[in-house]
Amino acid sequence: MSHRGFPSRVPEEQRDLDHIRSAAAEFYRATGVPQVIERALNELFFREPEDVHGYLANYFTNLCAPPRISRLKGREVYDARGQLSIEAEVFCIVCNQEKSMSSAAVSGHVGPKEASPDWKEKGRERAEHVMTAAQWINGPLNNMLQGHTPCDQSDVDHLLSDFFTARFLEDKDLRNKEKEESGPPSEPEVLPSSPVSAPTKNKKSVDKGKKSNTAEKSFPPAEPPEPVFPGSSAIGSVSLAVAKTAAKIQGTPLYKYIAALKNRTAPAQFHIPVPLVTLLSCGKTCPGKLSLLEEVILIPKAGQRVKQIITTTLELQKEMMRIMNASTKVGATQAMLCDSGALAVAYERPEQPLDLITEACTNSGLALGTEIHLALNCAAPELMDCSKGKYEVATGVLKSPDELVDMYQTLISKYPAVVALIDPFRREDIDQWEKLSNGIGDSCSLLSDLTFKSKAPPLPGVRGHILKHIHETTVSDLICITSDHQGSVLMGTTCSEPCSEDSWADIAVGLGLDYVKLGGLSGAERMAKYNRMISIEEELDQQGILASEEKHPPPLF
Incomplete structure (x- = not known):
């Protein structure tokens, strides 16, 4: 035939x-x-x-109709700490059959860093947020995105953002109507301090070094706490799940898909963001009196492979644990791991954790200030006692904004390896931001959290920003924000709330960020992100499209 x-x-x-x-x-x-x-x-x-x-x-x-979203599914899952979170799953019709394409979850912490001492109430509030997010995904968001192509990220994110804005404004109008019906308040409404400060245990040291009342009279009032709208994490989760679905349909890694969204075409070369690794945690949730240093972060020397950085950091961490466990002077400071995936230490003064790292580097043969540098996540907005106009840097130890400027300058002078301070003040203390910037010059970079304040006026002296993918932040939002702050944006999840998504590594690479902050080197959820970063680096190297640091030097440290 x-x-x-x-x-x-x-x-x-x-x-x-x-x-x-x-x-x-x-x-x-x-x-x-x-x-x-x-x-x-x-x-x-x-x-x-x-x-x-x-x-x-x-x-x-190839002749079949392009895949379309058939439905969304929102489910309640548990994170590494056993807390409820939301996960969004995307289903598409592919070759006339419905298939589960991808799922995603973003961090959705409730309020300012677990400030409430009532953990039961906090748990109920979190459960309400997650339940609302699941209802959104299974109900209105599912109906809204049915039939849409997942490969049009801008259109999907626009619909998601419009939906969230409408819900937010509806809730705001309802609250205003309730206030009008209840009548005017008998007394002026006082905004609560953000966050609630822990009660001081030692009253003797509160007023030491007290200056004139002029500074207290000009103390700027606190901004209202950023609202966390119930259900908002559904928006970020669905947006990321749709992006992962589109990358899968196109047969390309997520980082290349995001890079093409940002640059309108995939770049010829990619660079790996420098990973910033959390070494120590001394925040309010850790043992000891010191609250000022929520995190002490290792900044590796540029040009190293991710695997090499992790190996070096683990060796340093082991030496720190040995020193802590062998010390007789700090019997209560036995080595333990906290929620950030780093070592938790019980200290009273900010010099003590820096001395520990200095000793460990010396014992390990690492040149502190050459091979590695340090960043301090001060998280100062969490420490403000608005009733006194001072920061509670340690239990019973309060510092005025000007006194805190002097304290930072002393630390940087004594420990030149400290090359970055993250959130050293509240945004309201503009004079102190400028004063500290002028005092330290180029020896240290000031960084601020950009997550909720992307449209806020720039702070004096700030050279870089922290950006977290949480709540209603869509993939398109990340692209827009990082395009406006190109080259100086750090990427990270919340310090205390790990997320199982290893997609953070793809997002950081795809956005072209210079640094990525993924937490400490413990816990399966965090190590999954580091392992994904290693895989991406090896893949780029094999394809010959891994940019060298000489062609792309990091801009900050």
Whole structure:
């Protein structure tokens, strides 16, 4: 049996082709579109693939309608601390069948860093947020995105953001209406301090070094705490799940898909953000009196591979643990791991954790200030006692904003390896930001949290920003914010709330960030992110598109 002069085949292949032609003839009669089959058979005979049926399957798969979102599914899951979180799953119709394409979850902490001492109330509030997010995903968001292509990220994120804005404004109008109906308050409303400060245990040291009342009179009032709208984490989770779905449909890694969204085409080369690793935690949730240093972060020397950085950091961490456990002076400071994935220490003064790191570096043969540097996440906004106009840097030890400036300058002078301070003041203390910046010059960079304040006026002296992918932040939001602050944006999740998503590594690489902050080196959820970063680096290197640090030097430290 011949067919328009096609090459002859062995008998087995001939029988297969006869079967195909018979099926094609039946298709001709049923559909009246023989040209599609004819084109496929022509290409088949010219290419002569080993897998005839596989070739035809792929050929006709490409003729199918593009995948469309069929439904969303929101489910309650638990994070590494056993707290409820929301996960969004995207289903699409692919080749006339519904398939689960991807799922995603973003951090959704409630309020300012667990400030409430009533953990039961905090748990109920969190459960309400997660339940609302699940209802949004399974209800209105599911109905809204059905039939939409997942490959149009801008359109999907626009719909998600509009939905959130409408819900937020509805809630705001309802609250205003309730206030009007209840009548004017008998006394002026006083905004609560953000966050609630822990009660001081030692009253003797509160007023030491007290200055004139002029500074207290000009103390700027606290901004209202940033609202965390119930259900908001549904927006960020769905946006990321849709992005992962689109990358899967296009057969490309997520980081390349995000890079193409940001740059309108995939760049010729990629660079790996420098990972900033949390070494120590001394915050309010850790043992000891010291609250000022929520995190002490290791900044590795640029140009190293991620695996090398992790190996060096783990060796340093082991030496720190050995010193802490062997010390007789700090019997209560036995080595332990906290929620940030780093070592928790019980100290009273900010010099003590820095002395520990200095000793460990010396014992390990690491040149502190050359091979590695340090960043201090001060988290000062969490320490403000607005009733006194001072920061409670340790239990019973309060510092005015100007006194805190002097304290930072002393630390940086004594420990030149400290090259970055994160959130050293509240945003309201603009004079102190400027004073500290002028005092330290280029020896140390000031960084601030950009997550909720992307449209706020810039702070004096700030050279970089922390950006977290939480709540209603969409992938398009991340692209927009990082485009406006190109080259100086850090990436990280909340310090105390790990998330199982290893996509953070892809997001950081795809956005072209210079640094990524993923927490300490413990816990499966955090190490999954570091392992993903290693995989991306190896993949880029094998493809010959890994940019060298000489061509892309990090801008800050």
